[in-house]
Amino acid sequence: NGLTKDRFVQACMRMTKLGKYHWLTFWSSHEVDQQIRTLKHVTSNKSQDETIHLIDIIRWVYENTQQATWDGLHHWSTQSLSYQQKVNAFQHVQWANSEQQFTFNLLQELATHCLEPEWIKKILASSSDEEQQRELQREVEQQVEEERQHQRPIPVSPQKPKLHDAVKQLCSVDSSMLDLESLTEVFRRIPFAFNGSTFSQDCQPSSWQKNIWISTEFQKVIKTLGESLDPFLRPPRWIVVYRNQHVIFVSAYEANWLINQLKTEFSMKKTDQSFTTTLRLLLPRIKHDQSILVNTPTLTIPPSIVSHGISPFIIPNEWLVKLLIFNGTLYFETVDEQEAYCQCLGVCPKPRTKIENDAFESGWILVDGFIPQEEHRLLLQKHGCRFTANPLRFIQKLIENRNASHAPRTSHVGSIIFDTTKILP
Structure with a gap:
């Protein structure tokens, strides 16, 4: 145009290169x-x-x-006039004279003749406005920096911790196994941890594994008055593996009591007894090759030391990936962990097999890698998916909440969420 x-x-x-018949x-x-x-x-x-x-x-x-x-035309005529002014100014210089000296007065005279009057005014005006411009720039940078800072949550009162008798009974070796589902005042399934937050519906409560629990004290952090609990979600750090059948997240207050009690029970037990209830520390893996400690036998309480041919209980990957999702982990230790993670979310990231590529071309696999139809998951052998709707947006928000930052694209989880690509071969 x-x-x-x-x-x-x-x-x-x-x-x-156009030729004949072109x-x-x-x-x-x-x-x-x-x-x-x-x-x-x-x-x-x-x-x-x-x-x-x-x-x-x-x-x-x-x-x-x-x-x-x-x-x-105006621009060209202005350029021509400027050129003629410069030519006239330099005519006073005796180029043929080898003794010609460029004194300060001569250079100042050349500058005066070469500059147009309006530019002289602009230079003088800009020199006086330069300090104001710098001050304005500093104010703008300060405003941008203030916008980047996170808004601090409103002042709240902490919830007074409480130790329930049912939590104490977790340590008992000789008593019968607790019916966790009937003790709703003390134990709830893991989606209850998101009550009062914006994650409560996005987490798809019916999609989580039935043997992963939280104590109600784990969920109670502040005395709520109806405000969103997003900034007050408790970091999941302590779990109780109960009779090697259930995983229960507990608060630090409860864990502190359980440490001493489990040590006491362990010291009093007979040598031929196997201790199937342990307290374990669970860390999010936010760096390469970082240990999350949960399956380190010597660091469980009591220690899961091999004795009398009894191997320590290792949390299987099928359970472990739910814990990794819940605590905002960014990296995997093994390829099996990565595969179990993708199975749980119901995603099929790249690189894909020929069958998976054909499924993507047929629309079975969405652009972000999620497989929405259950029958398609079964045909693609993605049997471990527990989510009926696409969970990737929820996972992204949960990671941001847990780690106070976005998941890097270079991380194992970030690559799956944002680039639909598995990093581990």
């Missing part, structure tokens, strides 16, 4: 097409057809060239 003769010629000169076609926007047709009707006295010919395009190009010449 405004193509001049010079640019038009340059474009045509690029077509030097055609050159001109394409334009609707606006340019209307300009060419209008100019054709204005300049032609005879009635002609509506077809645009080469002469019409050239006429439009020359019309633009003429307009561009008039538009640039």
Whole structure:
């Protein structure tokens, strides 16, 4: 829209390899097409057809060239005047005289003759405004920095911790196994941890494993008055593996009591007894090759030391990935962990097999890697998915909440969420 003769010629000169039986076609926007047709009707006295010919395009190009010449005339004349002023200023310099000295007065005179009066005024004005400009820049940078800072949560009162008798009974070796589902005042399934937060619906409460629990004290952090609990979600750090069948997240207050009690029970137990209830520390893996401690036998309470041929209980990957999702882990230790994680979320990231690529082309696999239909998951052997709806947005928000930062694209989980790609081979 405004193509001049010079640019038009340059474009045509690029077509030097056009030969016999080659055609050159001109394409334009609707606006340019209307300009060419209008100019054709204005300049032609005879009635002609509506077809645009080469002469019409050239006429439009020359019309633009003429307009561009008039538009640039003032600029060119100003440049010419400036050039003549510089030539006249340097005529006072005796170039042939080898003894010519460029004194301060001479250089100042040259500068005075070369600068236009309006530019002298602008330079003087800009020097006085320079400090104001710097001050304004500092204020803008300060405002941007303030916007980047997270808004601090409103003042709240902490919830007074409480130790329930049912939590104490977890340590008992000789008593019968507790029915956790009936003790709703003390134990709830893991989605209850999100009550009062924006995650309560996004977490798809019915999709979590039935043997992963929290204590109600784990969920109670502050005395709530109806405000969102997003900033007050308790970091999941302590778990109780109860009789090697259930995993229960507990608060630090409860864990502190359980440490002493489990140590006491362990010291009093018989040597031929196997201790199936342990307290373990669970860390999010936010760095490469970081230990999350949960399956380190010597660090469980009591220690899961091999004795009498009894191997320590290792939390299986099928359970472990739920814990990793819950605590905002970013990296995997093994390929099996990565595969179990993808199975749990119901995603099929790249690299894919030929069958998986065909499924993607058929629309079974979405762009973000999620497989929405259960029958398609079964055919693709993604049997471990527990989520009925796409959970990736929820996982992304949960990681941001747990780690106070976005998941890096270079991390194992970040690559799956954002780039639909598995990093571990």
